Amino acid sequence: MAALELVAPAGSPAMLRAAIEAGADAVYCGLRDETNARNFPGLNFSPPELRTATDWAHAHGAKVFAAINTYAHAGAVDAWRNAVDCTLDAGVDALILADIGVLAYARAAHPRARLHLSVQASAGTPEAIAFYVAEFGVKRVVLPRVLTLAEITALRAEVDVEIEVFAFGGMCVMAEGRCALSSYVTGRSPNLCGVCSPAEAVSYIERDGVLTARLGAFALDRFAPGEPAGYPTLCKARLQCGEESIHLFEEPVSLNAIDLLADFQAIGVAAIKLEGRQRGTNYVATIVRAFREALDGGGPSAAQRQALSRLSEGGRQTDGAYRKQWR
Amino acid sequence: MEITLGPLLFHWPEPVARDFYARVADESEFDRVYLGEIVCSKRWPFTDEWLAPVAERLSRGGKAVVWSSPAMPSTPRERRACDALAARAGLVEINDVAAFTARAGRPFVAGPLLNIYNELAAARLASRGCVRLCANVELSLDAVGAIHRACPELELELFAFGRTPLAISARCYHARRHGLHKDGCKFLCAQDPDGMAASTFEGQPFLAVNGVQTLSHAYQCLDTPREAVAGAGVGALRLSPHSGDMIALARAFRAYEREKIGPDDLRHAAREVAGAASLASGYLRGEAGVAAAFS
Amino acid sequence: MSGWRGQRKGMDGTARRAFDAIVDVLGTAPGLVLTRALRRMARRRPDVFERLGRYQNTLFALDAVDVPLRFLLWPRGEHGAVRVFARGAGGYADATVSGRLDALLAMALGRRDADSEMFARDLTISGDTAALVALRNTLDASDLDWIDLLGVPRPAIKPLEGAVAFAMQAARAAGLH
Numbered sequence: 148m149a150a151l152e153l154v155a156p157a158g159s160p161a162m163l164r165a166a167i168e169a170g171a172d173a174v175y176c177g178l179r180d181e182t183n184a185r186n187f188p189g190l191n192f193s194p195p196e197l198r199t200a201t202d203w204a205h206a207h208g209a210k211v212f213a214a215i216n217t218y219a220h221a222g223a224v225d226a227w228r229n230a231v232d233c234t235l236d237a238g239v240d241a242l243i244l245a246d247i248g249v250l251a252y253a254r255a256a257h258p259r260a261r262l263h264l265s266v267q268a269s270a271g272t273p274e275a276i277a278f279y280v281a282e283f284g285v286k287r288v289v290l291p292r293v294l295t296l297a298e299i300t301a302l303r304a305e306v307d308v309e310i311e312v313f314a315f316g317g318m319c320v321m322a323e324g325r326c327a328l329s330s331y332v333t334g335r336s337p338n339l340c341g342v343c344s345p346a347e348a349v350s351y352i353e354r355d356g357v358l359t360a361r362l363g364a365f366a367l368d369r370f371a372p373g374e375p376a377g378y379p380t381l382c383k384a385r386l387q388c389g390e391e392s393i394h395l396f397e398e399p400v401s402l403n404a405i406d407l408l409a410d411f412q413a414i415g416v417a418a419i420k421l422e423g424r425q426r427g428t429n430y431v432a433t434i435v436r437a438f439r440e441a442l443d444g445g446g447p448s449a450a451q452r453q454a455l456s457r458l459s460e461g462g463r464q465t466d467g468a469y470r471k472q473w474r
Numbered sequence: 475m476e477i478t479l480g481p482l483l484f485h486w487p488e489p490v491a492r493d494f495y496a497r498v499a500d501e502s503e504f505d506r507v508y509l510g511e512i513v514c515s516k517r518w519p520f521t522d523e524w525l526a527p528v529a530e531r532l533s534r535g536g537k538a539v540v541w542s543s544p545a546m547p548s549t550p551r552e553r554r555a556c557d558a559l560a561a562r563a564g565l566v567e568i569n570d571v572a573a574f575t576a577r578a579g580r581p582f583v584a585g586p587l588l589n590i591y592n593e594l595a596a597a598r599l600a601s602r603g604c605v606r607l608c609a610n611v612e613l614s615l616d617a618v619g620a621i622h623r624a625c626p627e628l629e630l631e632l633f634a635f636g637r638t639p640l641a642i643s644a645r646c647y648h649a650r651r652h653g654l655h656k657d658g659c660k661f662l663c664a665q666d667p668d669g670m671a672a673s674t675f676e677g678q679p680f681l682a683v684n685g686v687q688t689l690s691h692a693y694q695c696l697d698t699p700r701e702a703v704a705g706a707g708v709g710a711l712r713l714s715p716h717s718g719d720m721i722a723l724a725r726a727f728r729a730y731e732r733e734k735i736g737p738d739d740l741r742h743a744a745r746e747v748a749g750a751a752s753l754a755s756g757y758l759r760g761e762a763g764v765a766a767a768f769s
Numbered sequence: 770m771s772g773w774r775g776q777r778k779g780m781d782g783t784a785r786r787a788f789d790a791i792v793d794v795l796g797t798a799p800g801l802v803l804t805r806a807l808r809r810m811a812r813r814r815p816d817v818f819e820r821l822g823r824y825q826n827t828l829f830a831l832d833a834v835d836v837p838l839r840f841l842l843w844p845r846g847e848h849g850a851v852r853v854f855a856r857g858a859g860g861y862a863d864a865t866v867s868g869r870l871d872a873l874l875a876m877a878l879g880r881r882d883a884d885s886e887m888f889a890r891d892l893t894i895s896g897d898t899a900a901l902v903a904l905r906n907t908l909d910a911s912d913l914d915w916i917d918l919l920g921v922p923r924p925a926i927k928p929l930e931g932a933v934a935f936a937m938q939a940a941r942a943a944g945l946h
Contacts (some may be wrong), residue, residue: 248596
């Protein structure tokens with residue numbers, strides 16, 4: 148049984164080095180523009196940085212995947228075509244794509260390039276995945292986190308493709324790549340612009356110790372004096388339906404599937420993916436070390452668990468849908 | 475331009491649905507009607523009772539009927555239903571990539587819930603049988619125009635009225651609101667024929683919940699001159715069914731596309747259906763979706 | 770750049786004591802000293818400012834709520850500037866982080882995880898959130914902290930912590946805590 152490939156986030160060259168030094172087998176990263184789904188200010192790689200970082204990664208025995216996983220803009224598709232060309236030119240080992248048009252371009256222009264299907268393509272059924280495999284020859288698919296272990300096993304039997312699953316980090320509660328909540332409020336969404344609840348639309352107003360977090364015209368959450376504050380991500384908003392004010396869509400909670408590694412391995416998953424390109428170097432070093440030790444040493448230790456739990460959103464964790472249906 | 479009726483997104487009781495579609499068949503301006511329970515398969519036992527007779531009635535009334543596929547099939551039953559629909563003769567609307575393989579190159583409409591945002595993707599689908607694209611709500615009129623210029627043969631349909639679908643999830647939020655799971659949901663979504671209003675904690679209307687689907691609270695309404703819309707290559711205007719007077723609304727849109735009234739005159743019929751909710755058209759202008767219409 | 774003497778005159782007792790403590794560490798014209806250090810760093814590390822991009826033009830403020838001091842940072846690389854003011858002086862800033870002086874220092878020294886700054890409520894942010902995100906991401910990518918952009922040399926950090934502790938004590942005594 149092949150070992151699980153540990154795929155870590157790299158929001159910058161420094162983070163890439165930290166991830167690989169901590170034991171990642173591969174990292175994924177993006178360019179400094181809308182072509183990737185973590186298009187945050189101050190984050191990501193310039194083309195020269197990507198080339199240098201990829202050389203460094205290869206010299207250290209690790210792979211680099213380039214995320215070009217947003218949807219190209221009508222009338223302005225060149226940015227995505229250029230992203231495909233220049234990341235392959237920088238020597239990356241695979242592209243992580245979502246847009247049918249970008250997949251078509253990549254396949255036609257670079258017949259030998261390795262293509263992975265991003266979770267942003269929202270392909271969660273054997274039929275959907277089979278379409279991308281047949282049409283574009285994708286070699287690996289990153290699954291939406293809502294599938295159970297049983298469903299992943301069934302999928303494995305039906306489609307001949309490598310499977311990558313998320314094992315840690317913040318997860319979307321809506322189908323990835325198909326959520327327009329952010330563009331409804333701010334004009335920018337993860338699908339087209341690579342941002343969700345973008346910072347330029349965020350404001351914090353403190354009055355009498357109560358902090359209100361707003362996104363655009365909408366107040367999304369409020370924090371009592373001393374209460375830990377959070378970022379006004381749309382699906383984590385405090386909403387009112389009738390009488391009560393609740394976190395209708397999701398409580399702030401992180402995915403942590405460190406106890407499921409043996410299960411993933413048993414059902415033939417190829418790789419586990421850690422989320423968090425925007426979380427910084429200390430974060431990636433910590434989580435990669437924990438997962439590396441878990442993968443090599445046969446099980447997570449108490450210290451590793453604690454380290455991971457400290458990095459979970461709101462301090463709370465779940466193993467998501469993997470064990471039971473998340474409905 | 476065609477006036478089309480989008481698939482009914484909400485869970486209406488059978489008598490209400492039948493009456494609605496009877497009026498659509500007998501007295502409406504709709505040229506084409508999309509049919510199918512695309513949001514939640516738990517509703518299928520109910521909708522199965524009336525969808526076929528309604529399709530019959532609509533065809534007799536001279537309306538073109540296009541079956542619409544599930545938005546996010548996931549269970550084996552849903553996937554089989556999706557395949558079955560994709561295998562149908564006649565035109566179908568596809569709302570999830572899962573149906574492409576089964577459709578195998580036969581003609582189809584790419585629904586607004588698909589991620590087709592540019593001419594590269596549109597062209598690829600066109601080469602695989604797509605004859606019409608109903609633009610994703612996030613596409614501005616300019617973006618639609620860019621797709622049109624690159625794919626002039628592809629018919630283009632625009633989401634011209636209704637609460638805009640914004641997200642879909644595996645989790646049912648109607649159930650969650652009442653502390654339940656999707657499995658034991660008690661079909662609470664039937665209580666909200668236009669979606670359950672969700673405001674911010676400050677009381678500002680924000681979203682509308684429809685089971686696993688989240689929509690805008692504001693009703694999108696086209697407020698652009700017909701010339702600009704036609705110029706972008708749009709050949710059909712889709713009105714999403716709500717509980718207000720859709721017949722009068724369709725009449726207004728017909729008058730608009732025949733240039734008997736200007737965009738501003740759509741406001742009255744739109745207000746009738748939207749009720750207290752606001753009208754928005756930001757997406758069409760490339761702005762935040764919530765930005766007000768007719769301003 | 771000039772005017773700090775006039776500023777100091779305009780400060781009340783606590784602010785002046787705090788200012789003096791910091792001046793002891795950083796030198797008699799702290800803004801001048803820090804600015805020079807920032808610009809020297811910019812010449813060594815142009816990558817930092819390239820990554821900041823258009824956010825180089827942001828005027829950042831660190832506003833202490835207890836000790837009445839304010840630090841302004843304009844990270845324009847070799848044209849950048851740092852200023853030290855009494856609270857309420859120095860004018861408008863595009864993006865502000867405010868909190869107790871020791872919390873600000875901990876943030877500036879990178880002792881707190883980037884996300885926990887906000888969560889803990891010891892610090893409040895206001896103004897251009899995107900600029901603060903850009904700065905946070907840039908510092909992480911560059912293996913630097915705020916303290917480096919503020920031009921404080923590493924050997925001065927320990928004495929600075931001492932000065933801050935003293936200043937906070939003075940503030941407490943003056944009932945400003």
